[in-house]
Amino acid sequence: MIPDSYMLDKQAQIQPTTQGKKVECTSCGLANLCIPHGLTTEELNNLDSIVKNKKKLDRDEALFHAGDKITPIYAVRSGSFKTSITSKEGAEQITGFYLPGEIVGLDGLGGIAPSSTAIALETSSVCEIPSLEFDKLCAHNHGLRTSFMQVVSREIAREQQMMMTLGQMSADARLAHFLLTLGLRFKERGYSDVEYNLSMSRHDLANYLGLAVETLSRLFKKFQSSGLVDVKRRSIIIIDYEALCKAANTNCTRKAS
Amino acid sequence: MIPDSYMLDKQAQIQPTTQGKKVECTSCGLANLCIPHGLTTEELNNLDSIVKNKKKLDRDEALFHAGDKITPIYAVRSGSFKTSITSKEGAEQITGFYLPGEIVGLDGLGGIAPSSTAIALETSSVCEIPSLEFDKLCAHNHGLRTSFMQVVSREIAREQQMMMTLGQMSADARLAHFLLTLGLRFKERGYSDVEYNLSMSRHDLANYLGLAVETLSRLFKKFQSSGLVDVKRRSIIIIDYEALCKAANTNCTRKAS
DNA sequence: CGATAAATTGAGTCTCCTCAACGCCAGTGG
DNA sequence: CCACTGGCGTTGAGGAGACTCAATTTATCG
Numbered sequence: 209m210i211p212d213s214y215m216l217d218k219q220a221q222i223q224p225t226t227q228g229k230k231v232e233c234t235s236c237g238l239a240n241l242c243i244p245h246g247l248t249t250e251e252l253n254n255l256d257s258i259v260k261n262k263k264k265l266d267r268d269e270a271l272f273h274a275g276d277k278i279t280p281i282y283a284v285r286s287g288s289f290k291t292s293i294t295s296k297e298g299a300e301q302i303t304g305f306y307l308p309g310e311i312v313g314l315d316g317l318g319g320i321a322p323s324s325t326a327i328a329l330e331t332s333s334v335c336e337i338p339s340l341e342f343d344k345l346c347a348h349n350h351g352l353r354t355s356f357m358q359v360v361s362r363e364i365a366r367e368q369q370m371m372m373t374l375g376q377m378s379a380d381a382r383l384a385h386f387l388l389t390l391g392l393r394f395k396e397r398g399y400s401d402v403e404y405n406l407s408m409s410r411h412d413l414a415n416y417l418g419l420a421v422e423t424l425s426r427l428f429k430k431f432q433s434s435g436l437v438d439v440k441r442r443s444i445i446i447i448d449y450e451a452l453c454k455a456a457n458t459n460c461t462r463k464a465s
Numbered sequence: 466m467i468p469d470s471y472m473l474d475k476q477a478q479i480q481p482t483t484q485g486k487k488v489e490c491t492s493c494g495l496a497n498l499c500i501p502h503g504l505t506t507e508e509l510n511n512l513d514s515i516v517k518n519k520k521k522l523d524r525d526e527a528l529f530h531a532g533d534k535i536t537p538i539y540a541v542r543s544g545s546f547k548t549s550i551t552s553k554e555g556a557e558q559i560t561g562f563y564l565p566g567e568i569v570g571l572d573g574l575g576g577i578a579p580s581s582t583a584i585a586l587e588t589s590s591v592c593e594i595p596s597l598e599f600d601k602l603c604a605h606n607h608g609l610r611t612s613f614m615q616v617v618s619r620e621i622a623r624e625q626q627m628m629m630t631l632g633q634m635s636a637d638a639r640l641a642h643f644l645l646t647l648g649l650r651f652k653e654r655g656y657s658d659v660e661y662n663l664s665m666s667r668h669d670l671a672n673y674l675g676l677a678v679e680t681l682s683r684l685f686k687k688f689q690s691s692g693l694v695d696v697k698r699r700s701i702i703i704i705d706y707e708a709l710c711k712a713a714n715t716n717c718t719r720k721a722s
Numbered sequence: 723c724g725a726t727a728a729a730t731t732g733a734g735t736c737t738c739c740t741c742a743a744c745g746c747c748a749g750t751g752g
Numbered sequence: 753c754c755a756c757t758g759g760c761g762t763t764g765a766g767g768a769g770a771c772t773c774a775a776t777t778t779a780t781c782g
Binding site (some may be wrong): 211250293295296297299300301303304314315316317318320322323324343346347348350351354355356357358359360361362363364365367368369370371372375376377415416417418458459 | 513547550552553554556557558560571572573574575578579580581598600603604607610611612614615616617618619620621622624625626627628629631632633634641672673675714715716
């Protein structure tokens with residue numbers, strides 16, 4: 209089954225959340241992918257006490273802008289986001305796509321203004337974690353500090369991997385690698401790693417991968433006609449996993465789910 | 466005057482530090498560029514109490530390896546380092562160069578094994594900050610937490626900028642931008658921003674910038690013959706700052722020092 | 723249903739890579 | 753002192769991958 213975009217919050221689909229409905233980390237299905245992972249019940253409750261009510265955003269709405277004063281950090285709850293930076297000359301680089309359970313805003317810690325802008329790719333919601341309160345909480349919760357540091361480390365590692373992608377890989381490998389990695393992220397969230405929908409436009413994806421849209425389009429076509437994937441607009445079905453790995457220059461074997 | 470490589474620790478040049486000599490953050494000339502920036506005297510003393518003795522490394526020696534168990538973080542005290550990640554297939558990407566006052570090892574926080582390997586580019590020394598002790602200290606020092614979060618944010622922002630460089634810029638712009646930015650980092654450390662020595666090989670720089678060594682070599686020659694810079698092996702003299710900015714596609718004006 | 727944006731396709735070009743050879747410099751050992 | 757060696761950097765020739773520009777098709781939305 210193909211998830212309807214990245215909308216993973218099934219509760220929210222059934223009973224649409226009003227702006228302000230309190231969501232508890234303790235009962236959140238994404239907890240293991242998010243900051244709560246590995247925390248004690250007490251720490252979880254502490255965290256719950258400062259996490260602000262779910263904030264809902266429409267497509268193309270900004271969660272925060274580069275240069276904003278004091279910004280909280282956000283945990284994606286449903287939907288998805290892109291972050292991008294813009295040079296003085298107007299050049300844009302999309303620096304990441306964020307799925308439910310992932311943390312946005314790590315470039316705006318310690319009172320520093322974020323260098324990136326975060327924009328919802330579809331109707332999305334986030335849990336807001338105010339920086340001041342979070343910092344206070346960190347003073348008394350070792351587990352929380354550790355968990356957060358892990359989140360930070362993974363984000364840095366992800367960006368390093370992206371440097372590898374942009375610096376060393378061919379266009380083919382970039383796309384193949386992206387499709388495989390995105391699949392794995394869906395899998396972590398309980399969805400298929402071989403059938404999913406993209407929530408970003410060709411333009412956004414091309415920019416993220418450092419390619420021209422035309423090149424990206426041709427690559428999709430090439431993968432399609434080589435029988436690697438089935439692409440229909442934003443729907444992706446990975447047909448030949450092994451071959452896609454090979455295209456990504458990665459000797460990854462798909463593990464049984 | 467051209468600094469002899471990145472050796473900024475003049476004390477160390479005069480009286481070579483023995484392995485184990487205690488260096489105080491309180492009296493460190495790099496404090497303002499490092500974690501100590503903005504801390505109270507008390508916090509500084511606390512930090513001093515856990516910072517381990519200076520560790521000296523020769524050229525090509527590793528500070529830590531990708532996958533190492535519990536790794537401390539390190540503040541570069543003298544010399545310089547490169548960090549790199551390696552894919553399973555053996556592809557390498559250099560992810561950063563680190564000068565005195567900068568923090569290495571942020572991809573290994575919270576007990577996570579670092580994804581990168583750090584290697585000294587020349588004879589260098591570092592201050593070791595053990596993760597456990599540092600975490601404990603963070604519990605009681607708001608300023609320390611804030612300062613560290615700022616370091617983390619800047620590192621993430623730096624990597625995002627690198628994604629922009631690799632994803633959007635031409636080869637010319639990449640090199641020009643690198644030379645300018647490196648100059649600014651030297652300036653922060655009290656050196657000329659237009660005359661300095663590179664501590665990394667052409668190979669390392671090319672890899673970092675996502676270029677072939679041959680391309681890099683041709684670029685240096687091109688910049689040289691256009692009168693932008695004077696390049697002699699690893700010595701760099703920026704002659705036409707404005708033109709170099711233009712090559713970097715950046716409308717930066719050089720501020721008087 | 724028409725207007726606008728998104729995506730695809732085609733043609734031609736150029737940037738940058740690859741491969742190969744050569745020059746330069748430092749260190750080594752005879 | 754000098755040839756030898758090996759790493760590092762440069763130079764040249766040729767080619768391929770990805771870009772640009774332009775036109776067309778396909779979606780999206782009022």
